[in-house]
Amino acid sequence: MKRLIHLLFILMLFSSLTASANAQFLSDISMKLDADAYGTSLLPVYSAPDESAYRGAEGRASVSLRESFQLLAATKDETWWLIEYDVSKNEKRVGWIRMAPDQPEPAGTSLHDWLMSDDTWLDESEVPDDDADMTPVTLMFSEPARITRQTVLTDDPRGGKRALRELQAGEFLGTFFEEDFDADEAWMYVITTVDGKKACGFVPRDCVEAVCPVHMEGSTLVYEEGIEFIGECSDQMEDDAIEYRDNGPVFAKARFGMVHSPLPVAQYRDDAKELFGVRDMREIKSVQLPSTLRLIGDDALYLMTLNELVIPEGTEYIRGLSAFYSMQIGTLYLPSTLRDFGYCSMWSGIKNIVVSDSNPYIKSVDGVVYTKDGKTLLSYPNGRDAYHYDVLKGTETIYDYAFYAYPYYDWTEPLALKTLSLPIGLRRIGAYAFDGLEELISLTIPPTVVEIGPYAFGEMASLTQLSLPESLRDAVNEYIFEDLETRKHNGDNGNLVEK
Numbered sequence: 001m002k003r004l005i006h007l008l009f010i011l012m013l014f015s016s017l018t019a020s021a022n023a024q025f026l027s028d029i030s031m032k033l034d035a036d037a038y039g040t041s042l043l044p045v046y047s048a049p050d051e052s053a054y055r056g057a058e059g060r061a062s063v064s065l066r067e068s069f070q071l072l073a074a075t076k077d078e079t080w081w082l083i084e085y086d087v088s089k090n091e092k093r094v095g096w097i098r099m100a101p102d103q104p105e106p107a108g109t110s111l112h113d114w115l116m117s118d119d120t121w122l123d124e125s126e127v128p129d130d131d132a133d134m135t136p137v138t139l140m141f142s143e144p145a146r147i148t149r150q151t152v153l154t155d156d157p158r159g160g161k162r163a164l165r166e167l168q169a170g171e172f173l174g175t176f177f178e179e180d181f182d183a184d185e186a187w188m189y190v191i192t193t194v195d196g197k198k199a200c201g202f203v204p205r206d207c208v209e210a211v212c213p214v215h216m217e218g219s220t221l222v223y224e225e226g227i228e229f230i231g232e233c234s235d236q237m238e239d240d241a242i243e244y245r246d247n248g249p250v251f252a253k254a255r256f257g258m259v260h261s262p263l264p265v266a267q268y269r270d271d272a273k274e275l276f277g278v279r280d281m282r283e284i285k286s287v288q289l290p291s292t293l294r295l296i297g298d299d300a301l302y303l304m305t306l307n308e309l310v311i312p313e314g315t316e317y318i319r320g321l322s323a324f325y326s327m328q329i330g331t332l333y334l335p336s337t338l339r340d341f342g343y344c345s346m347w348s349g350i351k352n353i354v355v356s357d358s359n360p361y362i363k364s365v366d367g368v369v370y371t372k373d374g375k376t377l378l379s380y381p382n383g384r385d386a387y388h389y390d391v392l393k394g395t396e397t398i399y400d401y402a403f404y405a406y407p408y409y410d411w412t413e414p415l416a417l418k419t420l421s422l423p424i425g426l427r428r429i430g431a432y433a434f435d436g437l438e439e440l441i442s443l444t445i446p447p448t449v450v451e452i453g454p455y456a457f458g459e460m461a462s463l464t465q466l467s468l469p470e471s472l473r474d475a476v477n478e479y480i481f482e483d484l485e486t487r488k489h490n491g492d493n494g495n496l497v498e499k
Contacts, residue, residue, distance in 0.1 A: 049080035056164070151167050153166075158181050174192075174258075230301075233254070282305045296311070298322055298325075321401075330352065343402070384415075397429075397430065417440055426446050435459055
């Protein structure tokens with residue numbers, strides 16, 4: 001069964017990788033920048049879009065702006081370009097140059113017509129008449145893979161003679177796309193390290209095999225060491241100011257080339273049986289995450305019932321709106337390295353959250369997550385069964401979605417809270433802060449509160465009395481309560497504002 005699961009994952013990975021290669025082949029646009037406008041005739045060339053990355057020619061690799069080069073691709077924000085240029089009569093180099101924020105566009109070009117905003121090609125109607133080629137935006141994340149036999153990493157795929165370093169069979173790395181450069185040999189663009197620094201380059205395609213990112217050991221789901229980012233990486237909600245007020249989208253904290261692994265969808269029993277060898281995702285009793293993990297995104301894990309989940313040391317960010325989608329977790333353990341935890345327990349049933357005492361950014365008090373200074377309540381575990389909670393004295397902000405408890409699946413229960421005490425000194429209540437507290441009977445907002453976010457009081461079917469300070473009574477409208485006519489639980493709430 002374990003062999004079958006590995007085979008299924010590898011087939012899925014190669015299918016995804018091949019699709020990416022078909023859509024991500026490199027452009028070959030010749031251009032020349034205005035050296036006078038940049039005030040220099042040389043720009044440094046790095047092996048990855050990062051000024052701390054490996055730099056060839058013993059740290060002196062540069063491209064002359066007096067000569068033309070080939071623009072192959074660009075990062076999504078257009079600040080880094082992947083180029084190919086001549087090193088000598090018989091040698092070229094592929095590498096990254098950083099563009100100035102006020103960069104002048106090359107004469108006779110329209111950079112924004114060439115650079116795509118996502119991973120698909122522009123419509124033909126959007127292509128300039130005099131330019132048949134377009135420049136793809138490089139993939140932000142890489143796929144897990146291993147080297148199958150000894151080979152070399154090169155930054156000159158057309159010639160393939162200059163080696164950045166040798167790669168040994170079994171080495172773990174990340175892959176981006178495949179390109180043949182009109183040669184007899186297909187190349188895979190990969191990310192690894194050279195002299196301890198981040199580096200991208202090319203290896204022969206037949207030396208690379210996809211790695212199964214997860215496998216089952218008994219009833220434990222085990223992630224492969226080397227995986228840095230788990231979860232979906234869609235940025236469709238990137239510009240939504242409510243959902244991503246301060247926490248930011250996944251892309252906001254993702255570093256170029258992070259080795260990424262989504263959990264293959266297994267919402268139905270047939271899927272779970274085929275992928276994981278279990279009749280139901282809830283038969284998975286534990287999850288072992290890799291020590292290399294740095295970022296957890298939307299839908300990273302889902303539909304499992306776990307006594308505990310340990311987020312490993314080194315993990316820096318949990319992002320998005322549903323990192324633990326429809327999961328039941330007894331205790332969630334957060335490491336000292338985690339920088340924030342804003343509304344990351346949504347659409348899940350977490351009973352208790354424990355934060356490492358040495359974490360300098362956040363803390364847990366009786367299982368509730370606050371910022372380290374205690375001024376912001378970030379997340380109340382939405383699976384606990386307490387009937388009353390006193391928000392800590394000194395709290396100034398209830399964060400967006402802090403008590404959000406909408407029971408998305410039948411097997412999740414609404415939050416049991418019937419009464420909630422808010423301290424004097426509280427100043428802000430975030431968007432959707434109390435949305436879904438269906439059992440809450442009454443709530444008194446302290447007179448110190450000066451701001452209430454959108455839909456802070458949605459889906460509160462049992463709420464019969466809401467006391468607001470005089471200064472905020474004019475703010476009570478649909479924007480705060482949500483459109484009750486379209487919601488499942490209307491409730492007969494009567495006069496919600498105490499006169």
